[in-house]
Amino acid sequence: MFSRYLGLPALLFAALAHGYANPIGCSGECVVYDPTVIRRSSDGKYFRFSTGNEISYVTASSLEGPWTAVGSVLPDGSSIDLAGNTDLWVSFTSLSQSLSDSIADPVELTLFHFQAPDVHYIDDLYYVYYAVSTFGSQSSAIGLATSATMELGTWTDHGSVGIASSSSKIYNAIDPSLIEVDGTYYMQFGSFWDDIYQVEMNSAATKTSGSASYNIAYYPDGTHPEEGSYMYQYGDYYYLFYSWGICCDYSDALPASGQEYHIKVCRSTSATGNFVDQDGTACTDGGGTIVLESHGNVYGPGGQGVYDDPTYGTVLYYAYTDITIGYADDQKQFGFNVIDWSTGWPVV
Template identity: 30%
Template sequence: MKQSILIIIALFLFSGNVLSQIFVHDPVITQENDNYYLFCTGFGITQWSSPDMKNWTKEGPVFKETPQWVLESLTDFAGHMWAPDIIFHNDQYYLYYSVSAFGKNTSCIGVATNKTLDPDDPDYKWTDHGKVIQSVPGRDDWNAIDPAIAFDDDGQPWMSFGSFWNGLKLVKLNDDLTTIAQPEEWHTIAKRERSFDIEETEAGDGAIEAPFIFKQNGYYYLFVSFDYCCRAAESTYKIMVGRAKNIEGPYLDKEGKSMLTGGGSLVLKGNDNWYAIGHNAAYTFNGKDYLVCHGYDAHDNGRQKLIIREMEWDNDGWPVVDQTK
């Protein structure tokens, strides 16, 4: 059994193998020409490619070495880069990524750009632009991780982000997508109640993270993850949603409860096959809407695996995803 597990791990670590079930955490996807490209948490952010979103080839890390600005900004950085987002704008791809000390809001969000995502293209080269925002313990009651970019109806770019603390935030970006627009506008878009006896420097309870805003049906849908990841069989992650007519909110669930007071309607949670499901993104590819996330496989020692499911909409305009798989 141990030998089999080692073989599986070796296949996962070796670039170039085509796998149908891939071990990922915090996946995001984009499409370039006839290929899909997935990015996820790892040492240097891991990149995968696929012609069909079913069979995946590992392309390796985006960063072969940790950017120098990360080492200068975070004294207790452990090497992981977390929770990326990938978008195409201004004729290039923007890859946002989180660097942090686990369980602390000693965190930064950085961004890198590339003209193409095809590693075989001569123009393939990641250019790092450094830090976009930073959270500092004792100064900020929010955590600068889990970035996701969305555009409002006027084409204005915004970054949602956050994990635990005093909830999830939204900030306006300049059109270069690498700097915060001035004057700075910080909006809280979702949060859950925290215990009053915890210090501001502690994550505490009130578990909410991984915001992702998706425009559809005349609404901005705010997807978030409630409860706890990264605990294998003890994980309780689940995906919740609210919606608003304006990107700044207020985001309300199906019952009309604000996500500023713990509201959120269930989209997807664990079942007999998955201990927990969370940290999602949402996309439209070739005329179909998809929910992309990771789950903890109950039949494979709680390994974190990629989940992609078609997303439909009920008569009231709320997202519907198959709960039985």
């Protein structure tokens, strides 16, 4: 507990030094992990999906809420034949918080099995991509569920999209994120190990195209703690957002300052590679410009996405620990900030 309060002055200093805005208020069901957001075309209702409870989701009339619980996308689990295809909302075990500790294999720090959904509207259907995995394992695969309305009980599970990993791979097939570029779909994925990968999808975005995946972001030191990528096009550039650091288990002990979750970005004129940070360092060589980090009452923001909202404009949304509420993983809150693009780089 003592180390926690030693960290608070550093958070306050970060807020003063960088001037991050506080998250825009959230009401209703605001506890969330790995959020993804979409607005239904027929009536403008917002839907927010998140990790846990077989992909839990909530709805609201605006981005700030009040959010109301709906249920689970796949209450009976996934058809993917891997351990973790029916998940439970379970406690987190206590793990070392230092990236310098000796770890035989880099691991995901959460015990959720249905992980990091990603929602899109394609050909009159709502697509929710998800990952099936178990704690500390590369036995992972990315799946897809679809619905015409997103109403409870209307989802169809399509199983794996063809992206999977095992101990023989140098990546972990979780944290899916799709982007469409001039009629071609690409999937970003990956967590720890060799970090962020990309693969081309078929024309319906339901399976891989058959092309090999390739690396687009890599941190060469320590446990390579990059994950949760999200790509967004603004102007002439494609921006690769991702989460860096230790995501979880803050209630036992906080990581060393700066090692907790925070959000970084690189950009490129191509969606398929050559991403660099604001200093020109390649994203495949440890590059990454910080977009949002701990400040004030906000600790460990990450699991982010970008959304074009009709009220606020382009926003960065994410999950974070509100230190006035608590540090437990099941207390993480939904937050979002308006993005200022005036410098050519996202500023919140």
